[in-house]
Amino acid sequence: MGTEFLKIKELEEAIEIIEELFKNSYKNQSEEISLEESVHRVIFNDVEAKIDFPPFNRALKDGYAIKAEDSFKSSPQDPKSLKIIDSIEAGIYSSKTIEKGQAIEISTGAPIPEGSDAIAMVEHTERYGEHVNLLVGVTPNTDIAFKGSDIKKGDLILKKGNILSPGKIGALKAQGLEKIEVFKKPKIGIISTGNELVVDKKDFKFSKIYDVNSYSLKSAIQISGGEGEILAIVKDNYDELKEEIKKGLEKYDILLSSGGTSAGRGDILIEVLNDLGEVYIHGISIKPGKPTIVGKIDSKLVIGLPGNPVAALIVYSTLISPHVRKLSGLKESMKSKVKKFPLNSRLHSSKGRAQYFLVKIQDKKIYPIIKDSGAITSLAIADGYIKVPKEKELLEEGEMLRFYEF
Template structure:
């Protein structure tokens, strides 16, 4: 005989349970130091202040001639300024000569400005005659020069804690001389599929068996949330096997997500295992699909039991767990807001009154078409553009009624 559900609770109360568990168990957030080359899309753990000026010296931003600008005032093609060349300064070298009145240095882009010079005349407006340079246009102080500290000044706040390290942010750190950076550690999340009927995709499919869908879909979703998933394989619906899988997962995972075995039937043992190993806070949520979801704690780590049906598992994961994983990893800012638009229903729909329902829908001709497949049909997700939320007090949506559509493209990248 199966275990009965606990008191069925609203989605909002389930959110409060998950929120409180995250705040108690996973705070403060741990930090690790990694190579800058491994930092793409990781989350900065602390503020970065510049320890140097950028650029660190006055540098030319054009090829040309470094001059005292007053020597070039009024220069034209008809009346060029005539200056004597003293040296060539290339990027990466150090000027050896000071620029005095009547003299100039040839300079390349990125090279340090020689002392005494305050402007650069572009090479396009010049002509070299042996050691004499004719300049056909005037310069002014600071022209074509990136002044020391004009980009970033020493001590300036460059990147805030919580910043996602995109390529441009990594470039800033490289410019400041960083080879490593401290980032938030990724939460390690074990992924366990339970079910006597499940086999791996590479195995032969015998009669009565089905391929394991949830491991791959949950793993992929978790990666998009900025956490580090750990595949733990398929476990039969047996007390000892489930208990052993959770016990071993606790050794290297910070959080455990299972799918299947969460209902109150004779073959659903997760609730019993969690009661014996720790505490079950939630078993049963007023949501469709996803009612038999389990939320609990074992050895100061969260254990989430998702339904076995693929659509139910992914919707519960996205609605109930994903917001906290994204917030923990810091990647919430990497997601677009969940845009929603109001569109008319293409047909009448009877809802599951008494439970919040998340109904998969497809947009055709500007109208919302319900996808009427059970939560075990993975093709429902592949056909869906998104879903609509139907309050538990709503019994029917009529043809033409406006509903808010949440698009999957705005939820998972």
């Protein structure tokens, strides 16, 4: 006989317990990383400009730096002619000062020379040897980006919590930054338990199945902003599992173990957790996902997820992912991924338990995928899931439901 579920909780109570455990066990931490490795990372502190940008007055167009007044009333019929005294490309500057009747040839991005207050675009000029004819008049400040016009030193560039995109990384690099302080990703170790699990083809034979949960959970952790690593497949053996958990706790912030959580003979995670630490939840009143264990060893959480792949992924997505996201600096929920659609057909739910259904969205309607929680194909075709409260036993066709996208 296996042990009974000792600490089964209603879903709402389980959510509160898990939230309190994360709150008391973990704090947001930061690390400094190079900009080139920072895409999709979350900024830990506000970032202020270190320099004005642009750092000098610069040309916005190829052409000639001039005094605007020298171009007044210029036209193709009556062009004004200026003497060219120098040429400037981006990255160099001229020490010469433009006087009345003079011009300096200039490239986009080059510093504006002293004495100039406008750029005459090359398309609106004609050059003859060392002179240029202005075919169009320009006003002061034409095609000049002034120092600090984009951002001034001390101005806020990016806020804490911003996710670094290529554009944001470019803005930081324009400030001369090489590194940036970001939220440190929680490191999560993944253990799968079960005598039936294999990874290599050579071990696959009758009565065996491939380990699915390790790989789907690792992907889910990455999407949550965490850093997941597959540690091992452990047989249904107390000593092996205990040793793997002790090793994992030395390196990882959180451990996830899938399988070995229900009340069967081979389910020994509860024994290991009771011996090494404390169990706070042994069973949650949800379907799928009832055999979920939440324990704590010293200051770290060890969470036992069901062996069934659908159940494991749903429990992680609904109960664990929000806290991993928070530690990673992301918003706890993904509201943009939650939408409402009508139900395609009548749907029966379990009495007395909150139930999650994998669903497909087709023609802007919800199509529940009615398969057991061990059906791998349901994961392949599902777009996300819906949640049915425990007090609801029947949902009618056309009822509007919240759809949670994976």
